[in-house]
Amino acid sequence: MVxxxxxLKLRILANGLRGRASRxxxxxxxxxxxxxxxxxxxxxxxxxxxxxxxxxxxxLLSLGGGALVLGWLFLPLLFFGVDExxxxxxxxxLPLRRHTLIGGLFVASLAGVPAVATLIxxxxxxxxxHRLGGFGAGTVELFGVVLGLLLCAxxxxxxxxxxxxxxxxxxxxxxxxxxxAVVAALLGPxxxxxxxxxxxxxxxxxxxxxxxxxxxxxxxAYTVGLDVAEGRAWAVPIKLVIVVAAIGGLLWxxxxxxxxxxxxxxxxSGPSSTVAGLPVSRLLFRWLPRNRFGALVxxxxxxxxxxxxxxxxxxxxxxIGIFLPVMLAISxxxxxxxxxxxxxxxxxxxxxxxxxxxxxxxANVAAGVPGRVEVRSRVAGYSVYxxxxxxxxxxxxxxxxGSPASIASALGELTATYGVGxxxxxxxxxxxxxxxxxxxxxxxxxxxxxxxxxxLTFVALFGAIILTIPLELAAYVLGDVWLWIGLPVGAGYxxxxxxxxxxxxxxxxxxxxxxxxxxxxxxx
Amino acid sequence: xxxxxxxxxGDGPAMSLRGLVKRFDTKLAVAGLDLDxxxxxxxxxxxxxxxxxxTTLSMAVGLLRPDAGLAFLLGYDVWxxxxxxxxxxxxxxDGVRLFDRLSGAELLAYHGLLRGMDAAVxxxxxxxxxxxxxxxxxxxTLIVDYSAGMKKKIGLACALLHGPRLLVLDEPFExxxxxxxxxxxDILQRYVAGGGTVVFSSHVMExxxxxxxxxxxxxxxxIRVQGAIxxxxxxxxxxxxxxxxxxxxxxxxxxxxxx
Numbered sequence: 211m212v213x214x215x216x217x218l219k220l221r222i223l224a225n226g227l228r229g230r231a232s233r234x235x236x237x238x239x240x241x242x243x244x245x246x247x248x249x250x251x252x253x254x255x256x257x258x259x260x261x262x263x264x265x266x267x268x269x270l271l272s273l274g275g276g277a278l279v280l281g282w283l284f285l286p287l288l289f290f291g292v293d294e295x296x297x298x299x300x301x302x303x304l305p306l307r308r309h310t311l312i313g314g315l316f317v318a319s320l321a322g323v324p325a326v327a328t329l330i331x332x333x334x335x336x337x338x339x340h341r342l343g344g345f346g347a348g349t350v351e352l353f354g355v356v357l358g359l360l361l362c363a364x365x366x367x368x369x370x371x372x373x374x375x376x377x378x379x380x381x382x383x384x385x386x387x388x389x390x391a392v393v394a395a396l397l398g399p400x401x402x403x404x405x406x407x408x409x410x411x412x413x414x415x416x417x418x419x420x421x422x423x424x425x426x427x428x429x430x431a432y433t434v435g436l437d438v439a440e441g442r443a444w445a446v447p448i449k450l451v452i453v454v455a456a457i458g459g460l461l462w463x464x465x466x467x468x469x470x471x472x473x474x475x476x477x478x479s480g481p482s483s484t485v486a487g488l489p490v491s492r493l494l495f496r497w498l499p500r501n502r503f504g505a506l507v508x509x510x511x512x513x514x515x516x517x518x519x520x521x522x523x524x525x526x527x528x529x530i531g532i533f534l535p536v537m538l539a540i541s542x543x544x545x546x547x548x549x550x551x552x553x554x555x556x557x558x559x560x561x562x563x564x565x566x567x568x569x570x571x572x573a574n575v576a577a578g579v580p581g582r583v584e585v586r587s588r589v590a591g592y593s594v595y596x597x598x599x600x601x602x603x604x605x606x607x608x609x610x611x612g613s614p615a616s617i618a619s620a621l622g623e624l625t626a627t628y629g630v631g632x633x634x635x636x637x638x639x640x641x642x643x644x645x646x647x648x649x650x651x652x653x654x655x656x657x658x659x660x661x662x663x664x665x666l667t668f669v670a671l672f673g674a675i676i677l678t679i680p681l682e683l684a685a686y687v688l689g690d691v692w693l694w695i696g697l698p699v700g701a702g703y704x705x706x707x708x709x710x711x712x713x714x715x716x717x718x719x720x721x722x723x724x725x726x727x728x729x730x731x732x733x734x
Numbered sequence: 735x736x737x738x739x740x741x742x743x744g745d746g747p748a749m750s751l752r753g754l755v756k757r758f759d760t761k762l763a764v765a766g767l768d769l770d771x772x773x774x775x776x777x778x779x780x781x782x783x784x785x786x787x788x789t790t791l792s793m794a795v796g797l798l799r800p801d802a803g804l805a806f807l808l809g810y811d812v813w814x815x816x817x818x819x820x821x822x823x824x825x826x827x828d829g830v831r832l833f834d835r836l837s838g839a840e841l842l843a844y845h846g847l848l849r850g851m852d853a854a855v856x857x858x859x860x861x862x863x864x865x866x867x868x869x870x871x872x873x874x875t876l877i878v879d880y881s882a883g884m885k886k887k888i889g890l891a892c893a894l895l896h897g898p899r900l901l902v903l904d905e906p907f908e909x910x911x912x913x914x915x916x917x918x919x920d921i922l923q924r925y926v927a928g929g930g931t932v933v934f935s936s937h938v939m940e941x942x943x944x945x946x947x948x949x950x951x952x953x954x955x956x957i958r959v960q961g962a963i964x965x966x967x968x969x970x971x972x973x974x975x976x977x978x979x980x981x982x983x984x985x986x987x988x989x990x991x992x993x
Contacts, residue, residue: 488861489860490856501850724799
């Protein structure tokens with residue numbers, strides 16, 4: 211039965227590639243990137259064994275394994291999404307037992323580049339255990355590494371699914387959603403803060419942390435081989451129980467959220483509720499002009515909150531954008547570079563702005579909305595949420611790092627990277643729009659889409675950061691003067707870049723409106 | 735609803751397609767299609783599933799770029815002068831999502847302002863449309879929670895809102911209950927009587943036979959027959975003509991003995 215699911219997934223993958231040169235190219239690129247990362251990871255994890263460093267092995271396998279699990283938790287939420295070419299909802303009508311369905315979907319989710327790459331990378335740990343502890347240790351580690359892979363996949367599936375379920379409720383006051391988002395997104399910054407702390411700590415402290423992590427589900431699976439090598443064979447069964455229990459718990463969580471997704475338990479707002487007011491004033495906000503631009507902005511603003519996919523992005527960004535720099539400021543590493551990252555990350559969320567609409571974009575094409583109006587209204591609608599967030603980030607970072615005087619220049623830096631990021635990302639969003647699958651999971655991506663999304667994101671991130679280097683230099687050279695002129699200069703620089711980008715993107719859109727529509731419509 | 739303003743049909747055809755070709759991957763969806771829709775006509779585009787009706791209409795209204803050929807709406811070249819051509823037409827696409835996270839009233843306001851209409855006019859017409867189509871002017875249900883028939887009706891309302899001279903409707907009666915279908919028929923007939931032109935696709939003979947002044951039968955990406963309905967039909971029923979033109983059935987259903 212499980213084999214059927216895996217074959218179905220591979221068949222869908224192959225059919226998706228058939229006759230589409232660009233997708234084949236993307237897939238090959240993904241495979242090569244995965245292979246490169248896998249070999250690199252393998253070397254890193256095998257190094258302690260080659261050097262015969264038992265102590266380093268203990269730290270690296272425990273912390274490295276934990277980082278892998280965390281990566282599987284966050285990268286899908288932040289950058290890549292999950293490959294949901296097997297949409298669970300499609301199996302709702304088939305007479306399948308729940309554990310058959312979950313088992314099949316779970317194993318099928320392992321048939322992909324990320325899982326294979328992770329497995330190859332962690333095989334380096336097997337090599338290390340083998341060199342340090344002989345054949346027995348290597349065998350036990352192999353078992354642990356496979357369990358670790360299962361844990362990674364279970365983590366990413368269950369968390370994205372639970373997040374999706376929470377986000378599907380369309381009521382704005384759904385506190386649970388926001389709380390879950392905060393907790394989930396907080397773990398990432400905490401990890402970075404821990405790493406930043408590790409830089410300053412001595413190795414004994416790191417070793418202590420590693421020992422603790424090795425007893426949590428994060429590191430347990432990856433350290434069993436070393437336990438054998440160091441004569442602690444009694445620890446192996448306990449750790450295996452920890453990991454298996456974690457996998458079981460996650461799968462149970464996943465299946466319960468899936469079940470809710472499949473029956474579509476959506477609390478609708480109720481058919482009888484009515485509201486007074488004329489149609490135009492119900493669409494528009496009071497501060498918007500009552501014309502085409504106003505209508506476009508109003509719809510964008512409503513969609514950023516009402517669409518589950520967009521809301522997920524917004525919430526994740528909000529939490530990351532504020533906590534990442536704050537954590538760094540607290541840990542004393544300085545929030546400066548992180549501000550650049552946050553500003554660019556804000557812009558990157560628009561990389562597939564037409565993909566969010568899907569075929570609904572046909573309405574704008576049929577009405578013949580001019581490209582520049584279209585692009586600028588989208589930027590304006592998104593900025594309604596982002597600019598206040600950037601403001602809050604600047605203020606909080608300024609207070610936490612104990613230099614309130616730098617708030618204005620920090621805000622200038624943020625708006626500059628945001629604007630430059632938009633300048634880079636807007637033409638990309640017209641040129642490289644792609645369809646998102648119409649599933650209930652806001653993190654779902656079609657096969658190959660994950661890599662496209664990831665690649666575009668990184669291109670735009672680096673582009674934005676490179677283009678803001680002149681400002682960074684100015685800030686460095688000018689010193690205190692920058693505290694005064696940072697905000698107007700930064701905001702002006704960003705606004706100019708954004709205007710230029712929206713001009714280019716708008717003109718491109720005028721020429722290829724129907725191509726964009728075709729690109730973002732699913733099933734084509 | 736106010737009585738539509740009397741429109742004078744222009745000189746040329748309302749819609750004119752010349753040699754349209756569209757190829758998807760390896761499949762030729764539309765193969766050199768010519769079609770003339772006279773102004774003031776009620777034009778039915780008939781065809782079996784997969785004949786290329788949606789592809790043809792999408793190319794005609796500027797949603798899908800043809801590989802070859804020209805499309806004129808009310809004399810304007812859709813692909814050379816899209817702004818002028820799109821201004822005068824109303825479109826109800828099929829298989830396309832609406833902006834369904836808006837309520838019905840919000841969507842109508844959106845479409846009206848997008849078409850450059852005055853806000854006061856949008857308010858007045860949107861409320862009338864919501865009332866006439868029984869969608870409820872004060873209803874705040876999001877369109878994503880509408881039934882299939884309600885979605886068709888709000889889509890139609892969006893297409894009508896700016897008082898276009900040409901309506902292009904893809905499967906407007908699909909999934910609509912008989913009462914709403916009768917209402918939509920009445921609205922469209924009044925619209926044509928007022929000088930407007932309607933082009934719609936369907937595979938329901940009965941609806942086409944009752945409404946249309948002209949029909950075209952499309953099969954395998956090309957027009958097989960077109961003209962005034964009386965000329966196309968002759969003395970037979972439209973269904974007989976359709977089955978003959980498209981190609982008769984080969985299997986009879988008796989093969990499925992186990993059923």
